[in-house]
Amino acid sequence: MAAQQEREAWFSPKNIKLLTNPINVDNPITKQVLGICSALAVTVKLEPAIVMSLSVMAVVALGNFVIALMRNSIPSRIRIIVQLVVIAALVILVDQVLKAFAYDVSKQLSVFVGLIITNCIIMGRFEAFAMQNKPWPSLLDGFGNAFGYAWILVVVAFFRELFGSGAVMGVQIIPESVYEMGYMNNGLVILPPMALFAVASIIWIQRSRNKELIED
């Protein structure tokens, strides 16, 4: 196995594809329908969305790597339990780090840090990729999918924060003079259902540009 590893370059075209495919054509949210719950719930403001993306990135990349290392020694009957234990251990680490270094954001994310455990992206990638592939491609696949997840979160959160509170990353963007002319923040954008419409618009744009993705 080590010999094969050496023959294939670290960033061969195949490996680069693992990294870039999930960002567009094989996006975890808009194509694979994985990890929707957290994508919708943490996107009211940009900062929690970025922190959430980084947490998921850490868990999915490291988890993919660990599972790929152990893939030959996991009996298939109990693989779900093994995977859950790996994920839960990583999520506990992430949760403790967040509580220590970013307490405010960790409070805003509330239960959604814990819910990374059941985030389907992670289980989905373990099942679909890490159980059959070597550690290095699995690590790349984890990063690729996490990036695909992250950009959707960031785009949705950017627009929701901009229109909902006129700010980006907590900094006021829309100037006071515009408000004086009668502009008002759109309170509807902050409410949960608008996240669904935002993701639906992204899906609509993506699928109109790329006809292959259209369902039946």
Place this chain on the structure above:
Amino acid sequence: MQELVNIFVKSIFVDNMVFAYFLGMCSYLAVSKTVKTSVGLGAAVIFVLVITVPVDYLMLKYLLNPGALSWLGEEYASVDLSFLSFIMFIAIIASMVQLVEMVVEKFSPSLYASLGIFLPLIAVNCAILGGSLFMQQREYQSIGEATVFGIGSGIGWFLAIVAIAAIREKIRYSNVPPALRGLGITFIITGIMGIAFMTFMGIKL
């Protein structure tokens, strides 16, 4: 008693798992193609939530919370294991799902056949883990409250998935723009249903 009714109604309508917190969206989107299967999955979710939320409550109260180990003796009174709650919850959920699967298979093979693959999938449904985590966060005072919360959020999830499945069965005959077909239109319908459910938000009990 009034408190229990309050939690029950609130967890079904006001704090609906799907429309207010987007929990269990993955299976909600994937299994809502026909009403029949969504009824089966919804019932299974109610069942598992009713069991796991009270069990997790007992775990928190007698094992994990700060000072919960004081029944072991004075010297354990200061132990705080609450950072272990994630791994504990998911282990309980996974084993409970396994147990429920075996019991159903033994005593009601017909129900087992109709639920089929959905039972094991429930272990990774975020509505279940979310139920336990919300129970921990909201600090319910007794096991009765925790159980009622579990039943209520299960019923709320059941209502949501059956409703979307019924709409999706009808919408198959409509002329949806090609790029929105399938996933896109389901998102938009869920959003509209979410807005409708928001009318319950003003209710004070």
